[in-house]
Amino acid sequence: MSQDLFLRIVNAIKAHDTYFIQQRDGVGRLGLSTLQKITAVFRMLAYGLPADATDEYIKIGESTAIESFKRFCRAVVEVFAEQYLRSPNTNDIARLLHIAKQRGFNNDINVLEASHLFAKLAEGIAPHAHYVIQGKHYNMGYYLADGIYPKWSTLVQTIHDPRGLKKSCLQ
Incomplete structure (x- = not known):
């Protein structure tokens, strides 16, 4: 993740939930910083680390890591849901098609099963493009897929019986 993106997320979360703002305790000592709390969360999300594994690298306790994780996830939904956690609109689809044309398309069965976008595909409803x-x-x-995906009208299966030189090389 780029530093700019990380800091944009950090600043949005900090502005949304004062829990992430560094504060002084009753004796006047500085508490954990915003970056410590959010870095701990990112490490748990990115590497699947348990909360108690963040102590050694980030110097944050297990209970604080868990609280930071819960608050971060809640804040991400509240701050970013409208823009990023929604089904794509026509402009999004056009942009994605443009990107796909430049680099190709990659599909993942785990994304398929977890996405509300694909719940609509199961009903034969696809975004306008x-x-x-x-x-x-x-x-x-439509989405290009291979044999592990369901037989939906919006999922186009790859060619099962290729013809020509490629087929002869496989035999």
Whole structure:
């Protein structure tokens, strides 16, 4: 993650929940910093670390790491849900198609099972998208998939029986 993105998240969370603002205790000593609390959370999320494993690297106790984790997750939903935790709109789909055209598309079955976007796909509802393939215009999105994905109209399976040189090389 870039430093700019990390700091943007840190500042948004700190502005939303005063728990993440560094404060002085009753004796006047500084408590844990915003960066200590949020870095502990990121390490738990990124590496699957248990809360007590953050003590050695970040110098934060298990109970504080757990509290930081709970508050961070709640704050992320409250701060970012409207923009990032929603189904994509037409502009999002157009942007994603543009990116996919430049770098290719990568799909993941774990994302499929956890996404509310894909819950709509199960009903045969796909986001509106405009694209052209071999001169034919389409206005309903689809996703390329392989054999492990369900047989939905919005998931296009790859070719099961390829023809030509590639097939002869596989035999």
